Amino acid sequence: MRARLMGVLAIVSFVLLAALVIPFLDSVSDTRTQTLQLTRSAALDRFAGLAGRAAADGDYSRVRAEAERHQELYAESVLITDASGHVMVSTGGTTLASPGVGAVAELAARDLPQLTLDTLRPWSSSRTLMATPVGSPQEPAGAVVLAVDARGALHDVTRSWAVICAAAVAAQLLLLLLAARAASWVIRPVGRLEDAVVELGRSGGWNQPLEASGPPELRRLARSVEVMGATVQRSIDVQRQMVADSSHQLRNPLASLRLRVDALDPGIAGLTHVQHDLERLENVLAGLLKLAAIESRITDGRAEPTTATCLVEAVLQEEIDTWQPTAGDITLELDADGGLIAAVDEHDLGQLVGVLLDNAIKYAGPGAHVVVSSTRGPDGIVIQIADDGPGIPSDELALATQRFWRGTGKSLGTGLGLAIAEQTALAISGTLELSATHPHGLTATIKLPEAT
Structure with missing residues (x-):
């Protein structure tokens, strides 16, 4: 502009x-x-x-x-x-x-x-x-x-023309200097407004007030955007705090209920169903707490790139070794390019890959094949977790990362796994995309910044 x-x-x-x-x-x-x-x-x-x-x-x-x-x-x-x-x-x-x-x-x-x-x-x-x-x-x-x-x-x-033209060039340069200052006076607050709105849309966070500068119209717009951002921030904070408070408040009653259920006679009719429902409730609670923590991290501005780095191949191998014992007859395969170093924390990347591996193991089905790969893309490092399970219908892929979405098929999950994965990717300055695997299955693609 x-x-x-x-x-x-x-x-x-x-x-x-x-x-x-x-x-x-x-x-x-x-x-x-x-x-x-x-x-x-x-x-x-x-x-x-x-x-x-x-x-x-x-x-x-x-x-x-x-x-x-x-x-x-x-x-x-x-x-x-x-x-x-x-x-x-x-x-x-x-x-x-x-x-x-x-x-x-x-x-x-x-x-x-x-x-x-x-x-x-x-x-x-x-x-x-x-x-x-x-x-x-x-x-x-x-x-x-x-x-x-x-x-x-x-x-x-010729001499008169040279003097006049030199004066004209000097005047043109002076006008350009004045134009540059005027443009900066007008454009600088517009740029700050754009950055603030982009950040609000990306992370839902509003971390600092806007400096009122530029023409009066832009100053009024900046104040209006600042009020809007603060309102959105308060709304998000209230919502997130309610989820966190509710989850923490439920933790003690659930722990007490778990102790009482475990103390009951195993022969009581229907006890197995009660234990199963209690386990699902505990999983939902744990997922909500984890999601609230990740979203708070993004909103607080901690999603910016850090100096932390990790060797991608090593993290992927560690996660495969961790999840293989629970995968049963599902095959986990690593196909990673060596030497790729991501500009993210090793623990954060491990958590993200772990959530996606857990999702693949749960829903790919018996005898499935899961391939974890990593390559260098045009904009950074690309990690893919692809399975050959039933996958997700194409018209439902955009909904899969929403909270408590569980699809139209039979599912025993909490509906929070992919939502947690997406927020974790955002928290480490990356992105998560879901697509269909040919001929069937689901591919989760993570794009991360590469360390320089």
């Missing part, structure tokens, strides 16, 4: 400066051209008067001396013809055969003077021709051609 705003401001400032500078440059060129034109027109008039008297007297010595003097002073050639078109005076080696001279002299002899100079610009030619007739239209007596040397005038024009 900053680049786009700076681009617009730069274009606007350039157009405004161009609208001011271009007429100024033209004015400098016109002024210097008119000055040169007036002085050389006066010189032509003087030579025409002298040539007219010389034509009447038949003596061109004086006008020749003046032409040579002009040649010495201004390095400009002078050519004078008589009424019959013969050259009477020539300085600087100029003849009627010189480029453009013959045509200009003929036009002037016909009373068509060439007294106008093209506007001088730095790239203009340094030599141009001016001509005026000698005598009167009724009694033409020849023509005077002056090869005007415009180098001095061009030097003045």
Whole structure:
């Protein structure tokens, strides 16, 4: 956004400066051209008067001396013809055969003077021709051609243009500096708002107040977003605290109930069902406590990358060795690239992989095959836990990480395992994605930052 705003401001400032500078440059060129034109027109008039008297007297010595003097002073050639078109005076080696001279002299002899100079610009030619007739239209007596040397005038024009353009560049840089400060003044609070809203959406946490800066409209927006964030934070905190408090309050009654049930006579009818339901209730309670702890960790801002690192292959092998005894006839296979080091804590990664292995063992079914793999992806390390069990219908994959979701099939779980896995991945700055395994089964993909 900053680049786009700076681009617009730069274009606007350039157009405004161009609208001011271009007429100024033209004015400098016109002024210097008119000055040169007036002085050389006066010189032509003087030579025409002298040539007219010389034509009447038949003596061109004086006008020749003046032409040579002009040649010495201004390095400009002078050519004078008589009424019959013969050259009477020539300085600087100029003849009627010189480029453009013959045509200009003929036009002037016909009373068509060439007294106008093209506007001088730095790239203009340094030599141009001016001509005026000698005598009167009724009694033409020849023509005077002056090869005007415009180098001095061009030097003045070029120097003036350079000064003006340098001033314009300096003004443009100053405007760009002011535009950059104005853009920063406007964009900086927008960037802070964006970061805060993104963080709120990512972790549900609102950790610090926004600094009110920038235009009044953005300050009001920042205050509104801050109120919204604080409200969302309070709502999340209240919800999480209620879950934690409820879970802790249930722990003691459940422990007491477990002791009483365990003390009952095993032969009592229905005791097995009671013990099974009690075990499920204990598992739900443990899952809620674990989920509340992970979400609190994310909200408190501890999901940022840390300096902790771990060897991915070693962690995966350890988890497979831990879960293989409980897997029964389910095969756990490791297919990990060696040397991958993740920028996460070893214990956190182990917990995450353990939850997903537990889920795969529970639901893949007898004789299933579970492959745990790790590779280096374009954005970090990719870990996959893929099984060839029944899997999850494609239309239910997006719901699988929701709390207490248990699918449409028969399930004995708490519905918290995948929710815990997703929150654990977020807590270590990673992501969790679920997809179908071909031809059947479920693949859980973990993406983690790689240590640098």
